[in-house]
Every structure is written in structure tokens, then in C-alpha cells.
Amino acid sequence: MNRRFWPALTIGLPTVFIGYLFLYPLGRILWISLSGVGFVEVFESARFRQAAWFTLWQAIVSTALTLIAALPLTWAISRFSFRGREAIRALVTVPFALPTVVVGAAFFALGGQGIAAILAAHVFFNLAVVVRTVGGVWSRIDPRVDEAAAILGASPLRRFRAITLPLLTPALLSASAIVFLFCFTSFGTVLILGGSRLRTLEVEIYQQAVNFLDLGTAGALAVIQLATVVVALMISARLQSRATAFTVSSESDLPPPRARQKAAVAAVVVATLAALAAPLIVLVTRSFGQGGSGWSALIADEGVNAVRTLPAIRNSLVFAAVTAVIAVVIGGLAAAALARRRQGAAWFDTILMLPLGTSAVTIGFGFLVALDRPIDLRGTLLLVPLAHAVVAIPFVVRVTLPLMRSIRRDLREAAAVLGASPARVWREIDLPIVARALAVGAGFAAIISLGEFGATSFIARPSSATVPTVIFQLLGRPGSASFASAMALSVVLAGLTALIILTVDRLRAGTTGTF
Amino acid sequence: MLDVEDVTVRFGEKTALDRVSLTIGTEEIVGLLGPSGSGKSTLLRVIAGLEPPQAGKVSFDGVDLAATPVYERRFGLMFQSYALFPHMTVAANVGFGLRMQQLSDEQVEARVGEALAWVDLGDLAIRKVDQLSGGEQQRVALARTLAPWPRLVMLDEPVGSLDRQLRKRLVGDIGRLLKEQRTSGIYVTHDHEEAAAISDRVAVMRDGRVVQIAPYPELIAHPADSWVASFVGV
Secondary structure (H helix, E strand, O other): OOHHHHHHHHHHHHHHHHHHHHHHHHHHHHHHHOOOOOOHHHHHHHHHHHHHHHHHHHHHHHHHHHHHHHHHHHHHHHOOOOOOOHHHHHEEEEHHOOHHHHHHHHHHHHHHOOHHHHHHHHHHHHHHHHHHHHHHHHHOOOHHHHHHHHHHOOHHHHHHHHHHHHHHHHHHHHHHHHHHHHHHOHHHHHHHHHHOOOOOOOHHHHHHHHHOHHHHHHHHHHHHHHHHHHHHHHHHHHHHHHOOOOOOOOOOOOOOOHHHHHHHHHHHHHHHHHHHHHHHHHHHHHHHOOOHHHHHHHHOOEEOOOEEEEHHHHHHHHHHHHHHHHHHHHHHHHHHHHHHHOOHHHHHHHHHHHHHHOOHHHHHHHHHHHHOOOOOHOOOHHHHHHHHHHHHHHHHHHHHHHHHHOOOOOHHHHHHOOOHHHHHHHHHHHHHHHHHHHHHHHHHHHHHHHHHHHHHHOOOHHOOOOOHHHHHHHOOOOOOHHHHHHHHHHHHHHHHHHHHHHHHHHHHHHHOOOO | OOOEEEHHHHHHOOEEEEEEEEEOOOOOOEEEEOOOOOOOOHHHHHHHOOOOEEEEEHHHHHOEEOOOHHOOOOOOEEEOOOOOOOOEEHHHHHHHHHHHHOOOOOHHHHHHHHHHOOOOOOOHHHOEEHHHOOOHHHHHHHHHHHHHOOOEEEEEOOOOOOOOHHHHHHHHHHHHHHHOOOOEEEEEOHHHHHHHHOOOEEHHHHHHHHEEEOOOOOHOOOOOOOHHHHHOOO
């Protein structure tokens, strides 16, 4: 193999992939938005103002509510050691990994549509972000700092304000930024729970493009949405760089809760877990409908209200597998290039991470308007897994890169001196060491693909319908049979997701060895 | 025969190698002696092909190596850190270079057995390398470097991180092995006794330049300047 070929492949293939499947569609959207009705008209329309205002305020309120709901549990599991602490931390993460459509369906079952359901679903989904980000720092604050302040005469409230809060501020800011971003770009949940009145910009893009076939307006909305997200990310990066991150000790020996604290910790844990479990329990019970109707219809595969479910399950599984393969190949190559290069690594990294800051709806919309050239990909079954791969690749890169970076440079050099070409070095040294990380990446990609709804809702045709799109369809049909089937499918999807998470978790446990 | 001519390497502002020239004859062992930061390791990396020089040229048996990538030079380099492959056994480490030469499994196995016998590690063949002591790792690295019949062997402070007792014995072993294998070699060290024990000639480096090349006794007798004199402890 030519020695220029391998670097060209590791950088070139991901660049071409992201370029054609992400940057080019984005360019098409921009073009369409400029040749459409025009931004001024969009800005002045009442529909836009409603959607923009709703997007903003629900994101702010959702973020605030998530912080409030998460802090008691964060306190309980990061200030005290008790049995089951790790298990609780893992359980809290479950909602975050659930597909948005499943979360939407669960809250639909719990309380129907409306703003309360949307806010509750956002809190449910994002709780783990706060618990994990803030808890990670909180559990590393040395308890003696607090004790020292107490000896110096500070009351508990005073100590929280003067010691704990400043130390937690960077983590709180970064958690808030992430939650805000997720809520700002929320699509599946709002589409299901918002009814006809409550729309985020994300939902509005979908309505304009799919229901009104007004691509110009949809394009303008996508551009506005993207610009807002970029600005928000820049502001949050700015804020976070200003907030000093404190070097805190390694996770210190936490004390067990004392008598009065014990009651508080128990109450917080039970209340939070119960609140998180409720929607899922309702999901399962409602799936049985009247006399097991959801499941029997699912198994019989006769189609519920003309929506067939078994082909969707098969599609979802196949797409997840194909997505995993594509994302691991492209993401793995990209991570290999990033781990080695210093020059130009920054821009390459940025290009790879761009899809992360872009909403899935925009990606799907871009596919719809751009991928008819040079060959019309839009009619092929490959379209859906390709879109899922675009969403998943940044995650695969993030998961594999640390391990690839941990491979010492001299190992690769030693292999090269012993006669291994760059491709051979990758196969003999990098690949065996990162194989596990790639497997974890494949799991992530499969989970993303299984739950992906934003992009899929644009590009899936009846023949390529996935479980999330079918759940959405069923929720929109009248009758208790459709509803029960939607619940049953949600349970299936949640179960599949959980299965992959458990497998990935076991693989991750084995990646701790340092090379 | 290795020929290094006027090689210059700069890292930003810093000149790591300043017009270095050096010739190593067939079956000759040259000791490369100098304080840390004098450019010894960089010179090895340039010869190996891991570091492209900004100027100058490296050739072997009259062939300019500028267009030959690292993995086609068939040189051996033993890293200071050993750089053993953590996910492979001792035997797989030693056999790595042989497998790169497309030898059959039997040929690889036979040669690995030979190489492990040189360094007395026959019984450890199927061990993972992270279960070895420092001295054992050093010997695996040495066997891995010598097994694929390199045209030139470069050893970068091969015993640097071991204790004194072990060092003395291993330096003797390495010298004997290099003679037996009849390879040319460069032995990098900052210890002049080691250099004296192992090399036919010693090159003294300072601040990226070779300041003197001579057989050790001559170096002691006629140091080029007062710095060399004090460095070799005359």
C-alpha cells in the first residue's frame, strides 16, 4: 500500500462522507432559504414568532425545572456513601438513553398533550445530565473544606452559598447549557405532546416542509435555528471559560448519612426514582390495553389501522446494524487520523463535530433537498442508515479517540521500524487496542439509530418506516387499538435500547486498562 | 555502510541537529555519547526515518534513503522506553518484524526461538509483556530488534532505566550479541564506560553537533577540546 494512501484514506473518507452527507445538504438548505420567500417575511410571520417564543421560553423553563428536580438527588448521591448508590446513578441515566418518541409516548399515556407534559418529559429526559455532570464535581469536593468553614462560624446555608455553590458553578453552567440545547432543539417529544398549537422551531421546520411543502420557509427556519444554536454554543463556551474550573480532590471517602440526613436521603432517592419510574410503568400497563390488544396486534402483524408493525421492527434492527457498521468505519478512521495528526487537527475535529450541533431535523431536511445528485439516493433503503450515521459519527469519534490517543507514539514507531506500513500499523497496533472502544462506539451508533426520529421522519418512506416513525403514526390515529400498539412498540424499543446499553456497559467496564 | 551527511533538524527555533555527519562501517559499532538533549535520540530517529531532516542526507550502501519510508529501511531501533506491544505475548513481540517480512509461520517460530534463546527468555515466550520485570522487558526489546536481521541496529540507551548491577551484565551481553550477529550498530548512551565497553569508535555529541569521533582510547588520550575532556572525565 502506498504510504500516502493511508493518511489520505483516514482523513479523506470521513471528510468526503461528512462533506457530501452533511455540509453539502446544509449548503442546499441555505440556497433554498435564500431563494424562498425571504427571511424578512419569515421573521414577520405570526407562526414564526409563536414558535420562536415558545422554543425559547420552554427551553429556559425546562432547564430551570430540570436543575431544581435534579439537585436533591445530586446532593444525596454525591455527598453520602450508601448501598446502592452506584445502581441509582445508573438507573437515573436510563431515561436519557431512551428514544425521544418513547418518552413522548410515555408522557402522552400519563397525561395527554399540553405544556405540562412537554416540560415534564424534558425534565425526565435531562435529569441524568445534571446528576452526572454536577454530581461528578460535587462528590469530589473535600468534606473538610465544608467542615473548616463550619468551624470558622458559617451556618449551613451560608456554607452552601459561600463554598459549595461557587465550586459547583462551572458544572452547573455546563449542565444547564447542555440541557438548554437539548430542550431548544427538542423535536419528537414536542411533536407528540404539543398538539396543534405548541411548536418548537424544530417542529415548525417539519410542519412547513412536510405538511405545507413550503421548502423555502422551512429552509429559512433551519438556517435561523442553526445560527441560534451556534451563537448559544459560543456564549456558553465563553461563560464556561470564564468560570474557573477548580481542581478538586479525587472522589473522597464520603461519609454515610447520619440519622437525620438518612431520612432526607431516603426521601429524595425514593421520590426521584418513583417519579422517573411512573411514566415507564404507565407505558407498560397501557400497552396491554383492553385484554392484551397492543401485543396481540403486534404479534399478529395484521396491521393496526393500516400501519404494519413487524416490518418496522425489522427495518429498525437492520438500519441499526448498518448504521453501526458505517459509523464505526468512518468514525474509527477519523479518530485514527485525529489521534495521529497535530497539524490541521483542529479544523478536522470541528468538521467532524458539526453534526452534533445540528438538529436531526435539519439533517433529514438536508437529505431530502440535496441527495438527488449525483445519483438519487433518496429512493434507496440506504438513505435512513446514512442519516443515522451522520448523527452517530461524532459520538463514535468521541468514544474511540481517548483510547486511540492513549496508544503511545513509540509503539507505532517501533512497529514501523520493524517493517509495518501505516495501514499495517493500524491493523496490528491500533485496531487490537481500540477494538473494544470501537465495539462501544458501534453500540452507541445502534442506540442512536434505534431511537432516531428527527431525521427519519423526513426521509423514511412507507417501505423504510422505523419503529419510532410507526409509534408516531399510531399515536396520531384514533382508537384504543392503535394507542395500545404504540405503547407496546415503545416498550419493545425501550427494551432493545436497554439491552444494547447493558452490553455496551459491560464492554466499557473492560476498557479501563491503560496502554 | 551507513552514511550521514550534513544532517540538520530544527524544531521551531531550536536546532536539534546541526550539520551532523557520521559514517558507520560494515559490522562496526559506534557509540554515541553525549549529555541529554545533545541530539543523540534525534539522530537515531533521522536515520530510522521517523524524523525527516530539513537538510542533509542519509544513505545506506550508497543508496539515498530520502524516498524510503521507515518501514522499508530494514533497520532495527530499540527504544529507550522499549515500546513493547502491550496486547501481544513475548513471542508475538519478537516475531513482529519477521511477520512483516512475509515469512512462513514455521520460519517465524524458528527465528523467534533462536532470538529468545540469545536473551535467555525461552520459557517466557507465551507471557504477556506487562507481566515482565524491567530487565526481562529490556531483553524482549533487544530480541525483537535483532530478530528480523536488521541491516543496522540502533540502541537508544538500552540499559538506561535498569539498576547498576544488571546494567553491567547486560551491556556485556549486548556487545557479545552484536558481534555474533555481525551487524553494524549505533549505541546511544550518556555513560562513557558503557560506550567504551561496547563500541569500536565513539562519537561525542554536544548541542546538536558531533564534536569528536575516535576509538575510545584515542578519545581519552587526545580529547578534541576541554569540554570533551571533562565530559569523558579525563
